[in-house]
Amino acid sequence: MNKKLHIIGGGLAGSEAAWQAANAGIAVTLYEMRPMRGTDAHISEWLGELVCSNSFRSDDAQTNAVGLCHAELRDMDSLIMKAADAHKLPAGTALAVDREGFAQTITKHITAHPNITLHRQEVEAIPDDGAPVIIATGPLTSPALSAAIAVHVGDKLAFFDAIAPILYHDSIDMDICWWQSRYDKGKDYINCPMDETQYNDFIDALLAGDKTDFKEWEEDTPYFNGCLPIEVMAARGRETLRHGPMKPRGLTNEHAPTIKPYGVVQLRQDNALGTLFNMVGFQTKLKHGSQTQIFKTIPGLADARFARLGGLHRNTFLNSPSLLDRFLRLKSAPHIRFAGQITGVEGYVESTAIGLMAGKFAAYELAGQTPTLPPATTAFGALLAHITGDGDASTFQPMNINFGLMPPLKTITKYITEKKRGVKKQNRKLTLTNRARKDFADWQTTLPL
């Protein structure tokens, strides 16, 4: 009990990290600023408060990547999953919880743990007494601590996300789209062509689409030049997008070389595996239903499957792929680890998974042991790899867990996709999750005791 660890933030990630490290015999000091100081979204003093929906999304571990992540969390004795399962509500295949019972259970377990000391205080400076620190202060990290973090990371700490939709490579119809960079400077982009009628219909749909309102405290969200929401650009004039992200210049459609496209949507590779592509310049505040409906009208995307849809929110997060090592430590100051949504994952489940790994990694390190990393074929491994190096740092935005982060079943090339090889969707998911479950169990056997 002479090994000490500071954990800042008693949300989902911080509570999970504290539980894991404390169970490994580490003396954890956990700092939570509520109720002394609130955030714009939390309303209680409970640890692990869910700030919005009461759903942990799909609990189906066979055909859903979020459900798979639930299973891996349960395998690792997750406190958050224990509390969620204890307060489960009827919600079909989703895992929805009674939020008060859930948060109270987490608080009870943390405060009763003999190895955890809870301090209700805002941390304004990163502790520097020689003990390692995990920062898990989430999307609404207090301004004073944000400033202290910025001393280490400079402008690589963002306060708003601006997310363009990301889709699965194998759901793009390459009989309509083609590979080409503008002015033939390589073949790095997939291009979706539109004629004049399709372009005008698309603009009308953007203007008419349902938009999400900002919350009152988000209304000062800045629209940065260069990343305006597409519907805002469309509202500035019908031609604005044709002179911005949808400009057709420097491109020749290889399927119809003599016909000049009127507008082009470009897709750019988003992960090292080449399984995910983002829609370049398509950050948006359209409601998710409208996004799916409107973006599927883009030629070549009629069957698109989206790994995540676009959004714009208040969100404090790091450019993790450039800042963190594979064990979630700041490369420039390895005694500082990050966990939860501040690492650039998105969502309750993902934040918990990163919290769990941060707590375990810190405990192993304090015990002088080096664990192996979870394989990228598992939900834990895929998420961890994405934020600690595999995600593209130049376009990095928060990410949910999805199958596109995992190595595909067969090596895909730019031209031959699993779809074309006839691997059925449902089979593919089942094969991916079976592979993940086996690899996760194998990985657990490699962990030091």
Ligand SMILES: Cc1cc2nc3c(=O)[nH]c(=O)nc-3n(C[C@H](O)[C@H](O)[C@H](O)COP(=O)(O)OP(=O)(O)OC[C@H]3O[C@@H](n4cnc5c(N)ncnc54)[C@H](O)[C@@H]3O)c2cc1C
């Ligand atoms: C408005 C809003 C709605 C959301 N809706 C959803 C949703 O419906 N579904 C979903 O999956 N995800 C949602 N999210 C994302 C969600 O917040 C995260 O997925 C999850 O809560 C992240 O867990 P975390 O532990 O990283 O952060 P949090 O759960 O936010 O925990 C961080 C904790 O750190 C504390 N803290 C902050 N600064 C300090 C400091 N300086 N000192 C001490 N303590 C500090 C905070 O009080 C908080 O308790 C939403 C986020 C926001 C902002």
